[in-house]
Amino acid sequence: MIDKYPDQSRRYPIMSAQATSDRRRPSVLVIDPSASNRALICECLRQLPEIRTMATGDADQALQMFRENLPGLVLLDTTQQDTNGIELTRKIRAWELSRIETGISPWTPIVFLSSVTDEDTLAQGILAGGDDFLSKPVSEVVLLAKVRAMLRISTRQQEICEVHRQLKEIAILDSLTGIPNRRHFDDTLAVEWKRCIRNDTPLSIVLSDVDFFKQFNDIYGHQAGDFCLKAVASSLSESLFRVEDTVARYGGEEFVAILPGTDANGAYAVAERMRQSACDLHIPHERGIDGRVSCSFGVASTHPSTEKAPQQLVKTADANLYAAKSAGRNRVILNLE
Structure with missing residues (x-):
């Protein structure tokens, strides 16, 4: 015993x-x-x-x-x-x-x-x-x-x-870049939308696209393309300084950031920082802007409410991204709703 x-x-x-x-x-x-x-x-x-x-x-x-x-x-x-x-x-x-x-x-x-x-x-x-x-x-x-x-x-x-x-x-997580994937973005956007309604705070998103990425793949090959996407994803993630901000791979060469509690001016500043970060990678691209890889950005910001839907915010960001690419790429466009 x-x-x-x-x-x-x-x-x-x-x-x-x-x-x-x-x-x-x-x-x-x-x-x-x-x-x-x-x-x-x-x-x-x-x-x-x-x-x-x-x-x-x-x-x-x-x-x-x-x-x-x-x-x-x-x-x-x-x-x-x-x-x-x-x-x-x-x-x-x-x-x-x-x-x-x-x-x-x-x-x-x-x-x-x-x-x-x-x-x-x-x-x-x-x-x-x-x-x-x-x-x-x-x-x-x-x-x-x-x-x-x-x-x-x-x-x-x-x-x-x-x-x-x-x-x-x-x-x-996205298997290539290691950052959150589209599914995580959709889930997070829904959660943050409701949170911003409760807290009566703004919500912004930044939608980005690697400029002339198809041409990059055609010139340098898909392995180089994968390297490029991983490098860009990392640079965009490192451009977010707050733990509540999230960047995800939206699909293909597109990335999206969710910025809860951030107004339009703050989101524009974040997008500009992300744009510069991608350029600072200095990845060569003979058909790119100034001979290197760059990204275009569309910013959308709103005050969430029960009368609105988060999909509208994405739609606005997508339209602004399209405007940025039409205006010459490697730039940030913010058109308020």
């Missing part, structure tokens, strides 16, 4: 230096108000060299440690000095739900350790978000087997989250 070990709690700080230097190993967070119990559990877990342990008896500190270290498993005594284990479980699950990424929230197995075998307490713990229950004193064999099993499940869940994240990234 675990309770055969002497009290060695002083040997176990919250996180050892070895654990800090090897954070890739799965970790177990032990939460128990008794220092001697924490020491005994940690001593038992040391038989599993592939894991690292953390321990605390304070519920608030436990929640902080959970947030900062994201353990693979929590071993939790149901009775804490300042709050009960069931309430702490609810707080952990609520925090995990607040961190939903790519449509999937993280999940960490929680196993209750308690000398109380009341069925109602067990049911409340499971309903609060617990996953299993072990009665104290816990057999070493059972505890080690349970930890291995739960960490196995936790690892698989993390792998699923990572695969889901990668799939979503593939779905929203």
Whole structure:
């Protein structure tokens, strides 16, 4: 049984230096108000060299440690000095739900350790978000087997989250340029349109096109064309200084930027900065403007409302882009609605 070990709690700080230097190993967070119990559990877990342990008896500190270290498993005594284990479980699950990424929230197995075998307490713990229950004193064999099993499940869940994240990234990113694709632009425009209505703020977009790109492909080949598009995409992205601004590949050699909260004058300034950035790449183009690759830009800005549609903003930007190309290319055109 675990309770055969002497009290060695002083040997176990919250996180050892070895654990800090090897954070890739799965970790177990032990939460128990008794220092001697924490020491005994940690001593038992040391038989599993592939894991690292953390321990605390304070519920608030436990929640902080959970947030900062994201353990693979929590071993939790149901009775804490300042709050009960069931309430702490609810707080952990609520925090995990607040961190939903790519449509999937993280999940960490929680196993209750308690000398109380009341069925109602067990049911409340499971309903609060617990996953299993072990009665104290816990057999070493059972505890080690349970930890291995739960960490196995936790690892698989993390792998699923990572695969889901990668799939979503593939779905929203353009495979050639690495910037968001048309689908992401459409979704973002719809979201930002509604946000600007709620906040009563302007919304602008900048639609751009690489000048004489077909001729560039004909002269230098498609590999050079791909390089050109990637370079232009990068330069346009680097021209956006705010995190809320987004540039996406609209299709072919066209790119589009969404500028929420930006009025017409601000959008024009951004477009001009993007135009200059593309020219500064100095990509040779014998049929281009001044012998190098350049871009034309159409800017549209509006104050979104329920009486308007975001597609109209795109239509206006497209018309202004066409005007920029008709006027000689390598320029920015803004005609207000």
